[in-house]
Amino acid sequence: xxxxxxxxxxxxxxxxxxxxxxxxxxxxxxxxxxxxxxxxxxxxxxxxxxxxxxxxxxxxxxxxxxxxxxxxxxxxxxxxxxxxxxxxxxxxxxxxxxxxxxxxxxxxxxxxxxxxxxxxxxxxxxxxxxxxxxxxxxxxxxxxxxxxxxxxxxxxxxxxxxxxxxxxxxxxxxxxxxxxxxxxxxxxxxxxxxxxxxxxxxxxxxxxxxxxxxxxxxxxxxxxxxxxxxxxxxxxxxxxxxxxxxxxxxxxxxxxxxxxxxxxxxxxxxxxxxxxxxxxxxxxxxxxxxxxxxxxxxxxxxxxxxxxxxxxxxxxxxxxxxxxxxxxxxxxxxxxxxxxxxxxxxxxxxxxxxxxxxxxxxxxxxxxxxxxxxxxxxxxxxxxxxxxxxxxxxxxxxxxxxxxxxxxxxxxxxxxxxxxxxxxxxxxxxxxxxxxxxxxxxxxxxxxxxxxxxxxxxxxxxxxxxxxxxxxxxxxxxxxxxxxxxxxxxxxxxxxxxxxxxxxxxxxxxxxxxxxxxxxxxxxxxxxxxxxxxxxxxxxxxxxxxxxxxxxxxxxxxxxxxxxxxxxxxxxxxxxxxxxxxxxxxxxxxxxxxxxxxxxxxxxxxx
Amino acid sequence: xxxxxxxxxxxxxxxxxxxxxxxxxxxxxxxxxxxxxxxxxxxxxxxxxxxxxxxxxxxxxxxxxxxxxxxxxxxxxxxxxxxxxxxxxxxxxxxxxxxxxxxxxxxxxxxxxxxxxxxxxxxxxxxxxxxxxxxxxxxxxxxxxxxxxxxxxxxxxxxxxxxxxxxx
Numbered sequence: 001x002x003x004x005x006x007x008x009x010x011x012x013x014x015x016x017x018x019x020x021x022x023x024x025x026x027x028x029x030x031x032x033x034x035x036x037x038x039x040x041x042x043x044x045x046x047x048x049x050x051x052x053x054x055x056x057x058x059x060x061x062x063x064x065x066x067x068x069x070x071x072x073x074x075x076x077x078x079x080x081x082x083x084x085x086x087x088x089x090x091x092x093x094x095x096x097x098x099x100x101x102x103x104x105x106x107x108x109x110x111x112x113x114x115x116x117x118x119x120x121x122x123x124x125x126x127x128x129x130x131x132x133x134x135x136x137x138x139x140x141x142x143x144x145x146x147x148x149x150x151x152x153x154x155x156x157x158x159x160x161x162x163x164x165x166x167x168x169x170x171x172x173x174x175x176x177x178x179x180x181x182x183x184x185x186x187x188x189x190x191x192x193x194x195x196x197x198x199x200x201x202x203x204x205x206x207x208x209x210x211x212x213x214x215x216x217x218x219x220x221x222x223x224x225x226x227x228x229x230x231x232x233x234x235x236x237x238x239x240x241x242x243x244x245x246x247x248x249x250x251x252x253x254x255x256x257x258x259x260x261x262x263x264x265x266x267x268x269x270x271x272x273x274x275x276x277x278x279x280x281x282x283x284x285x286x287x288x289x290x291x292x293x294x295x296x297x298x299x300x301x302x303x304x305x306x307x308x309x310x311x312x313x314x315x316x317x318x319x320x321x322x323x324x325x326x327x328x329x330x331x332x333x334x335x336x337x338x339x340x341x342x343x344x345x346x347x348x349x350x351x352x353x354x355x356x357x358x359x360x361x362x363x364x365x366x367x368x369x370x371x372x373x374x375x376x377x378x379x380x381x382x383x384x385x386x387x388x389x390x391x392x393x394x395x396x397x398x399x400x401x402x403x404x405x406x407x408x409x410x411x412x413x414x415x416x417x418x419x420x421x422x423x424x425x426x427x428x429x430x431x432x433x434x435x436x437x438x439x440x441x442x443x444x445x446x447x448x449x450x451x452x453x454x455x456x457x458x459x460x461x462x463x464x465x466x467x468x469x470x471x472x473x474x475x476x477x478x479x480x481x482x483x484x485x486x487x488x489x490x491x492x493x494x495x496x497x498x499x500x501x502x503x504x505x506x507x508x509x510x511x512x513x514x515x516x517x518x519x520x521x522x523x524x525x526x527x528x529x530x531x532x533x534x535x536x537x538x539x540x541x542x543x544x545x546x547x548x549x550x551x552x553x554x555x556x557x558x559x560x561x562x563x564x565x566x567x568x569x570x571x572x573x574x575x576x577x578x579x580x581x582x583x584x585x586x587x588x589x590x591x592x593x594x595x596x597x598x599x600x601x602x603x604x605x606x607x
Numbered sequence: 608x609x610x611x612x613x614x615x616x617x618x619x620x621x622x623x624x625x626x627x628x629x630x631x632x633x634x635x636x637x638x639x640x641x642x643x644x645x646x647x648x649x650x651x652x653x654x655x656x657x658x659x660x661x662x663x664x665x666x667x668x669x670x671x672x673x674x675x676x677x678x679x680x681x682x683x684x685x686x687x688x689x690x691x692x693x694x695x696x697x698x699x700x701x702x703x704x705x706x707x708x709x710x711x712x713x714x715x716x717x718x719x720x721x722x723x724x725x726x727x728x729x730x731x732x733x734x735x736x737x738x739x740x741x742x743x744x745x746x747x748x749x750x751x752x753x754x755x756x757x758x759x760x761x762x763x764x765x766x767x768x769x770x771x772x773x774x775x
Binding site: 134135136137138139140141209411447449451452454456458459460461462465467568572573574575576577578579580581582583586587 | 666667675676677681717749751752
């Protein structure tokens, strides 16, 4: 019966136009079109065999049409190449493949390597050292990670921890331009992978724990010149809210809400950063993304909705103008950043075909939203949530549970999900073949106690003592298949440790993900049955990809190297006796040093 | 009965002797100088009041934002035995006053020498390098670690920073 539902659901789901990759413009790439197009009534684009951006396509499906590796043969997958990055911090990046070259970026100091896939052993073609300022490490909240480079039009674009956006010539590795867009002295860093849309490089900042004022900027891909900046707090003129702005819900309508929903001037240090994922719909010509948590975490000192933190935005890429916005968690209480990925699909909803975006949100709900209007169509919990009681679909309001409101001088226990949310940055994949989302996430709760927060530029601005614990059942992670149409889980694999890696799903009906004790796993996308695993030696928090090599065969690649917020106890050598270390994450990860060690290595597999 | 009382009073006085070894001359000294002659203990190591004030500053100046309650986070752990720039009072003073290249800010423009010496005492207390009797028996906030009073004395070792940039 479940299987039947899946088939019905998948048959009715159609991948949107946005999923179509733009024509390949890679230098000297061979024709890598493949015959194994997705089936079951979808009109997914032809697969080009490349992986030019971390999310694979503009719709952020992280779906590959390659099917040489499938459920029947994946158990024969073997290691064909490995490469040490020389860095021992959390490796969150996705390797990028354009033509016959793979591009890998390390965590700080953000070295970029180009590996030649056409030669045995994939030797290094070139290496670029941006030499970021070492002091940047002191203002990076959650390990010194980087989430990937992006390839566009013969160039590689990436961000450094010390706030430089850099363009390299993909063939030679020579720097084309280098633009400084942020300042570590006020706590800004950059960890996100840019998205390039219509010749514009879209980048945002990190630092929601440092009292920064979050923004998204568009840089000219040719010159590196900043074309526009959209702040996520402050007056409409700086948030780029103008006549085109038509938010769906009344609480998001009004003038200068980015000022009036804060105590005087606190919007200037109010957070709302953007260190996650952006999607683009060419048909609507809109980009979609969400902003991060308000600062400080202690909510008592910032009465009001604190707009436009934890807010979904739809913007025009040419001007940055906002078309709609929806505040996911008004007056956020628990650090539920809204920077997660959104997957753009077209699907029938109550008999009408809707253009939707699907977001497995940090606050614990999978949001299905009309991406034209910003209306929330459904929001169903994908794990145990007690900090809120769902979303009122009439008003769009998140229903807070008053029992879990934090206070200064009072310890509130068992708040679920914990500060990293039901799901942090680690991106979901969507298969148009099965119609399912594949969501890597954690299962954590926390105790919180509000404390005073003092703003000192370039230092943390948090005001909260946090102590995280495993959620119900005691397993700290889960890899879950989710049907967005029914709003229900299809299957789930419980993992001992948080699943902090990304995922990829293929036309061969195989989904890949990694665990924090270093296992790289392949599972059957329809049943969740584990088909293969490989021990990489260090915890995996990177994003797997799959591509077609110059030899015509399918490969799978992943970076291993534990770290990130969840793995800092290992990568930064934190002391497990202090439960509040790493903003409280250490309490839930005391056993990690016994289960994995630092690493920094690329692994590539094939049949 | 009065003998018991007298004994109790004497014991209390003795206890406070151990707890409060205030060097009344140190205040004048430390506000003027940024070095301390004794490399084995700092000017406030034996001063419960100074150590507690150091703890207050540790929160107020957001030290706890990076180093948590000693376990670390954005900054290294301070309650363990590993020291990147040294554990003696002068070395810790320099780390706080002048900062360190991998992210530690310089505080000398915001704190005077006396305040920094108090922070030095609190930082040393986190790994048990100050006398047990001069450390508080409990925290003011949510219990996140064993009582400071119970912290065992660590044997400091110098390590290469886990924050040192690789590949440069």
